[in-house]
Amino acid sequence: MTAFLKYEQQGHVVTLTMNQPERRNPLTGNTAVAEILAACETIAADSSVRAVVLTGEGPAFSSGGDIKTMQQQSFGDVDGMRIRDDYRRGIQRLPLALFNLEVPTIAAINGAAVGAGLDLACMCDLRVASDKAKFAESFVKMGIIPGDGGAWLLPRVIGMARAAELSLTGRMIDAATALQWGLVSQVVPPEELLNAANALASEIAANPPQVTRMTKKLMREGMHQSLASLLELSAAYQALAHQTADHREAVTAFLEKRTPAFKG
Template sequence: MTDFLHYAQRGHVVTLTMNAPERRNPLTGNTAVDEFLRAIERIEADDSVRAVILTGAGTAFSSGGSIQEMERQSSGEVTGMEIRRDYRRGIQRLPLALFNLEVPVIAAVNGPAVGAGLDLACMCDIRIASENALFAESFVKLGIIPGDGGAWLLPRIVGLSRAAELTFTARSIDAGKALEWNLVSQVVPAGQLLATANELADAVAANPPEAVRLAKRLLREGMHTRLDTLLELSASFQAMSHQTADHRAAVTAFLQKRMPVSGSN
């Protein structure tokens, strides 16, 4: 994973850095999706990982789709059915993989997140932004539509009216407006972005990992599940949680008025 995505681990925290700054970290026309999928598989297989930070190298978070790839798709060289297949076998695997990853993912948006780049940030659980960040759901400006799940993700984050405004106008909003619209939860100076992301990731990683994973699964399922179904799933997850060593240690520590010592640390 050296061509596009840099994988680095510090304790329980993995940082994934999109590393094509000269092209503003595009997600198509390269190996980006395959590298993301391999990284997610690696994270899933490593129980020591408790939080993930995703950011971009250079001045941009991600420019989204490659213009060169769009030119190829519109040139007549490929059929509509081939393009459909390419989407299903390509970038559409990314939202599914990130959605199903139980380890929390923090997007540290360092610069412009455009088109599929904005949608990539929306695939993460938490988004924080530097003051240099810009956000644009820019597909219609190029005569196309969000093909990577953005039309499902964005309204669930900012609401339907604001998602429609971003999608139909293709205008960009700055970090301050993104904070106002709840697209991000924090805006920090550019020089403090990764430090803030690491502090947040450490706070996540300090908690019992199985409880965090199950809590993320409930939040994700709650995005599309009926209340009664979610309550039933919650009861099952809670039954498992009550039997863990981390829960027993936390209860004992609380009764003894001391900090818990997690067996998972």
């Protein structure tokens, strides 16, 4: 069986490409979850990786859940508790892995991001879209709820009102609307998508990698911690940052009016 995910590294940037275009890169009914989880573990342990680009092969970014798999779960004699456990052991591991990954992630959305595909994009830190991309939180259209964390992720990206509009109608929006709503930060022609995502990744990767990881971690923690708790964590991280060689290099390079060379 062909691997679902292509893992490629150039310099300090890893590109992960979902590679099942004939099925529109679904996240269930295949090895997608296991392969993305394995990639996250590899990236987390590799100090040479400073940024990650996630994209899809073919006309779709990801169609989300595989409909045939849903049919087997819903139409067959499958116990509800087993379905619950399948979610907990399966696709629900994705938001936890990507949320806790300290390396910054960029979704390069080449086409339709539907259901869990949209939620996958929201698990990333930044989103760049082709002008051919479309977005739908379409679970309600299939008579199910966002079981992969979408009800937590989407409101934090575009706000509760817009998230409710998408989630309760199941409506599909285009790339221009996604940009207006803040779902994506850039919209570019399809042929420029990976260049735009890689330019953003390279800009991130040019900074001190340890501090970049800590900065992402602080922003993630700030989504659910109190200000007082986040300030305590910030003080601890800042103490570590002040002691890094990259901090000394940044200060020295600034005073010497030259470009710093960060080594991590």
